[in-house]
Amino acid sequence: MTEEAARLPVDILMVGVGGQGIILASRILAHAARAAGYDIKVSEIHGMAQRGGSVVTQVRLGEKVYSPLIPEGEADVILAFEQLEALRWVNYVKNTGTIIVNSQVIYPVPVLAGMSRYPENIPAHLSRRARTIMVDALQKALECGNSRAANVVLLGSLARRMSIPLSYWMNALEACVPARYLEVNRAAFQSGYTL
Amino acid sequence: MKELMTGNEAIARGAYENGVTVGVGYPGTPSTEILENFSRYPGIKAQWAPNEKVALEVGLGASLAGARVLVTMKHVGVNVAADPLMTAAYTGVNGGLVLVSADDPGMHSSQNEQDNRFYARFARIPMFEPSDSQEALDMVGLALQVSEDFDLPVMLRTTTRVAHSQSLVEVKERKEIPLKPYRKDAPKWLMVPAYGRLRRQSLEERLQRLKAYTETTPVNFITWGDRRVGVITSGVSYQYVREAMPGVSILKLGMTHPLPEGLIRQFAAGVEKLVVVEELDPYLEDFVRGLGLEVTGKKIFPAWNEFTPGLIRSRAVAAGLPVPAPDKEEGAASPPRELPPVPGRPPVLCPGCPHRGVFYVLHKLKLLVTGDIGCYTLGGLPPLEGMDTCVCMGASIGMAHGCELADSTLSRRTVAVIGDSTFFHSGITGLLNMVYNGGQGTVIILDNRTTAMTGHQEHPGTGKTLMGEPAPAVDLEALVRALGVSRVRVVDPLKVAELTQAIQEEVACGAPSVIIARRPCALLHREKRPPVMVDREACTGCRSCLKLGCPAISVQDKKAAVEAITCNGCGLCVQVCRFGALKEGGENND
Ligand SMILES: Cc1ncc(C[n+]2csc(CCOP(=O)(O)OP(=O)(O)O)c2C)c(N)n1
Ligand code: SF4
Numbered sequence: 001m002t003e004e005a006a007r008l009p010v011d012i013l014m015v016g017v018g019g020q021g022i023i024l025a026s027r028i029l030a031h032a033a034r035a036a037g038y039d040i041k042v043s044e045i046h047g048m049a050q051r052g053g054s055v056v057t058q059v060r061l062g063e064k065v066y067s068p069l070i071p072e073g074e075a076d077v078i079l080a081f082e083q084l085e086a087l088r089w090v091n092y093v094k095n096t097g098t099i100i101v102n103s104q105v106i107y108p109v110p111v112l113a114g115m116s117r118y119p120e121n122i123p124a125h126l127s128r129r130a131r132t133i134m135v136d137a138l139q140k141a142l143e144c145g146n147s148r149a150a151n152v153v154l155l156g157s158l159a160r161r162m163s164i165p166l167s168y169w170m171n172a173l174e175a176c177v178p179a180r181y182l183e184v185n186r187a188a189f190q191s192g193y194t195l
Numbered sequence: 196m197k198e199l200m201t202g203n204e205a206i207a208r209g210a211y212e213n214g215v216t217v218g219v220g221y222p223g224t225p226s227t228e229i230l231e232n233f234s235r236y237p238g239i240k241a242q243w244a245p246n247e248k249v250a251l252e253v254g255l256g257a258s259l260a261g262a263r264v265l266v267t268m269k270h271v272g273v274n275v276a277a278d279p280l281m282t283a284a285y286t287g288v289n290g291g292l293v294l295v296s297a298d299d300p301g302m303h304s305s306q307n308e309q310d311n312r313f314y315a316r317f318a319r320i321p322m323f324e325p326s327d328s329q330e331a332l333d334m335v336g337l338a339l340q341v342s343e344d345f346d347l348p349v350m351l352r353t354t355t356r357v358a359h360s361q362s363l364v365e366v367k368e369r370k371e372i373p374l375k376p377y378r379k380d381a382p383k384w385l386m387v388p389a390y391g392r393l394r395r396q397s398l399e400e401r402l403q404r405l406k407a408y409t410e411t412t413p414v415n416f417i418t419w420g421d422r423r424v425g426v427i428t429s430g431v432s433y434q435y436v437r438e439a440m441p442g443v444s445i446l447k448l449g450m451t452h453p454l455p456e457g458l459i460r461q462f463a464a465g466v467e468k469l470v471v472v473e474e475l476d477p478y479l480e481d482f483v484r485g486l487g488l489e490v491t492g493k494k495i496f497p498a499w500n501e502f503t504p505g506l507i508r509s510r511a512v513a514a515g516l517p518v519p520a521p522d523k524e525e526g527a528a529s530p531p532r533e534l535p536p537v538p539g540r541p542p543v544l545c546p547g548c549p550h551r552g553v554f555y556v557l558h559k560l561k562l563l564v565t566g567d568i569g570c571y572t573l574g575g576l577p578p579l580e581g582m583d584t585c586v587c588m589g590a591s592i593g594m595a596h597g598c599e600l601a602d603s604t605l606s607r608r609t610v611a612v613i614g615d616s617t618f619f620h621s622g623i624t625g626l627l628n629m630v631y632n633g634g635q636g637t638v639i640i641l642d643n644r645t646t647a648m649t650g651h652q653e654h655p656g657t658g659k660t661l662m663g664e665p666a667p668a669v670d671l672e673a674l675v676r677a678l679g680v681s682r683v684r685v686v687d688p689l690k691v692a693e694l695t696q697a698i699q700e701e702v703a704c705g706a707p708s709v710i711i712a713r714r715p716c717a718l719l720h721r722e723k724r725p726p727v728m729v730d731r732e733a734c735t736g737c738r739s740c741l742k743l744g745c746p747a748i749s750v751q752d753k754k755a756a757v758e759a760i761t762c763n764g765c766g767l768c769v770q771v772c773r774f775g776a777l778k779e780g781g782e783n784n785d
Contacts, residue, residue: 017540030199030361040199041327042361045303050718051573052746053542066437068327068360071505073528084537091531108540112749113578113741116538129532 009062010162011070015089016081017106018052021151024176025079026057028155031172033061036164043068052109054085078130079158081137081151082106083122090129099132100157102150133157133195140191146181149188156192166193200364202357205328206295207232208364209335210265214372215293216240217257219250221620222649223269224304225358226297230267231652234661238369243652243661246588246620247272251279251294255348258292259384261375263339270298270311271587275621277314280348284318285394286384287346287401289375291339298354300474301501306568306587308499310475315350315452319402322350322452323414324430328362330414330449337414345401345408352451354474356431356501406453414449417462423517425466427459427479427490432472432502439508442519454482463488470495470516474502544573546747547717547763549643552688553612554581555743555771556695562610562702563598567591567622569614570647570716578744582612589613589621595636596629606635607702613638615671616646616654623678630679630707637701637708641688642671643716651719675709682708689714691770717763724764725780727757734776740768 012029016022023046030040038061045056058070075093080086080101093099101123110116119125126132135157137150144153152173159169169189177185200208206229210218218233218241220226234241244250247268254266268276273296280294296314299305315322323338325331331353338349382390409415420442428436429448436445446462448454463469463483471480471492480492495514496507505528511518544551554574557564558581566575566582567590575582584594595611613622618640629636646652653659658668675683682704686697694712701708726747736753747761748768755776757768762780769777 018542034199034363040361040363042199043356044359044361045355046359051542051545051570052540054540065362066434067439067504068356068362068431068434069503071439071503071508071528073505073530084540087534088537088540090534091529093529095529107749108538109543109744109746110538110541110577112746113744114738114750115577116536119535119537125534 009060009065010077011075012059012077012079012158013070013075013089013092014057014059014079014081015085016055017085018046018050018055020055020081021148022055022057022081025151025155026059028152028169028172028176029059029158031175032159032164032168035168035171039063039065041065041068054088056089077158077161079154081154084108084118086126087119087122090126093130095130097130098161099126099130100154101126101132101134102137102154103134104138104150135192135195137192141188144184144187144191146184149181149184152185152188153192156189157195159189160193160195197363197365199361200328200332201228201359201361202325202328202331202353203228203359204232205332205364206335206351206353207236208366209332210293211236211239212332212367212369213263213336213339214370215263215265215339217254217262218242218265218267219244219253219257220267221245221247221250221272222646222652223272223297224649225299225353225355226267226269226272226295227649227652229265229295230661233265241661243654245655247276248279251276251283254292254294255279255283255286255288258288258290260289260377262290263372264290264292265295265335266292267295268297269305270296270309271305271307273311273314274587280314281318282386283348284320285386285391285398287394288342288348289377291342292348293335293338293342293351294348295351295353297358298352298475300354303355306585308475310478311350311352312451312478313476315352319398320347320350320452321345321405321450322352323449324352324451325357325449326429326431326433327357327360329364331357332364334414334449341408345405347401350452352430354431354501402453406456409450409453409455410457412450415455415458416447417458418445418447419465420444421517421519422465423467424470425462425468426470426472427462427483428472429479430474432474432507435502435504435507436472439504440511440516440518448479451479454479456486459483459486460488468516472496472502472507475499541576542573543744543746544570545717545763546745546761547722547765549688549712549714549717550574550641551579551743551745552691552694552767553639553641553712554579555767556691556698557581557610557612558742560695560698562698563605563608565591565594565598565609565611567611567613567617568648569617569641571612571614571641578742588617589625592622592625592629592636592638595638596625596632596634599634599636609636610698610702611636611638613640615640615642615644615656616652619655619669623674626675626680626709627678634707635705637698637710639698639710639712640671642711642713645716645719647716647718651716671711680707680709682706683711685711685713687714688712689765689767691767717765722763724766726759726762726764727766727768728778728780729755729757730776730778733774735774737774739773740771740777743768743771
């Protein structure tokens, strides 16, 4: 691919639940994108992330990026770490975009407490909006040896659909992941990448 | 070499590069990481103060003694620091002093969305507003220089999307700036009326000089484009305008107090229609209109909540502004689809959180609970609903006393609940007032040994400083006694029966009292306890345990279920279940 094609703007919305490792995933992504010569903006809302609230990270890549926020309906990709969160943000992706969603379900407390219902058949709703790819990231991560690497499995399947060369991703993993978890995370990335 | 940094990291870097040696603040989203990052640089001193007023006073003292100073706080923190701020404009500085006010349009993690640009105008001090991380870094240096050149504290005003967004910045070496000598100068620093009047006049002169400066500062600039529309904007809105209204003429204001009258007139004369795009209040717009210029702003763009590029584009199009098509290859956004109801995912108290027991009991006892701000404010939301009010840090104690004043029968039905960091911040004076004025209220101090809400910062009770050094930990019981409270008791908030008894006795006792609910934050102090087990035979499906709002507990097929990986084994639910269906892990369970 040409350098030109590599710098087309790409907007990625990463959504999930506090504690799922979105921040690390976005850090690795930003690192790889930076090596590929992109301008980058990343915006995080993680106010009460540790307390199990929704987490949203917006990553924008391009030749020159102004706004750190992605306009609704214009994201190229939603990378969802949990099904309900994918549904909550689905209108952010454009019709021609892609939704990569972890099949994991995490009930929010209002659902646990019986005060509201977890919607049924979320994948069907998602695929009515845009091309949807389901990933059993938790299972894949377990096969690689650590359930906590599910974030990197998802990142792998995102990477596969982007024009950043694989070697940049590998360097980014090395730079962002603590050494003792590197092997597991490399395996997790590969398993997502080859899905 | 360029690095990816948040606005907050860039501000810390800017302070370091420009020779700041003293950083002081009080935590508060979205400002907290500035000082945390700054504290990791060599050759500096960084401190958490117990509140923002003290932080600014320490900063002013360090400036008096000749250092370059960084003071950080969230927007509402400036309310607390407003007293020294207003008069610091009179005294001015010795070493440069930058006050960061981190505003929170959209109230991502705040109790209001006040627009602190008015503080700069109110205090008559210079203000800069960065729109990304590079500007944040550069403007710290500029602000320090302006502070010293014009003898004024300078405000650097950010918003959540600047503070918490990452973009690329160029980093440089640190410039060592020698301490400026201190010279005794009472007419400058001793603000008695006679000297104050002189400094008041001097402030006006300093402001006049700044009005000339703001016309030529490089951070206020015009980019000419399509002359049918001219947009005046500042802060992150500038980035949104660049994206959503490409090609329009822009007057970008990096310095927003004082405002450049001449530059604004020049810009207005060069465009057909003048539009202001700014988040929150019509701060720029009112000024422009005050110049007698025809301008629109808040008629098109909302005066509350944060902006997005999508919102700016759609409002601009609806208002008939000639906005060219966006750069992006595919153009318009896909319209939203209708979705099934999507349940919210509010943050909740962590599994094992020591606060949970307190709010469970308070709800059961049906007390009027005046509350405060911290993680524990989550105890006011369903299903716990154990708190009636939350206004500002420290308000709980004063409000409880006010309830008692209005209706004396309430003193036996009211408690104030306040976190430890909040108590040190602004609860001490409230308690002093209650005791002094003969109040009989009960105050529960939630002593989880940290400032959890903003990410676990140290405070005067933790025995450690921001820079990780050991510090004397205040003796909370002794402190409260010294204020005149003789009934002080310490309870474990995870022991429901004990806690219930303590609250009932203290509320009924007819004297001021303090209950210290002491147990460390579950995230800070991870205890290894086996998860709770469910005896499915004994469970009647009564759902009482759901009242705890614990993320580990659900009821499935009319039986309680505890998710083992989430459960922290705190045992609260074991005490809440009347049928003995929930059992401490490790116990015999068949
Ligand atoms: C004037 C002001 N400064 C800072 C904040 C941000 N803030 C809200 S609560 C809080 C401290 C909470 O700590 P603590 O009282 O110990 O309760 P915890 O979160 O540990 O339960 C802070 C810093 C604020 N809301 N207002
Ligand atoms: S962080 Fe600590 S204080 Fe806050 S909810 Fe979790 S356990 Fe409770």
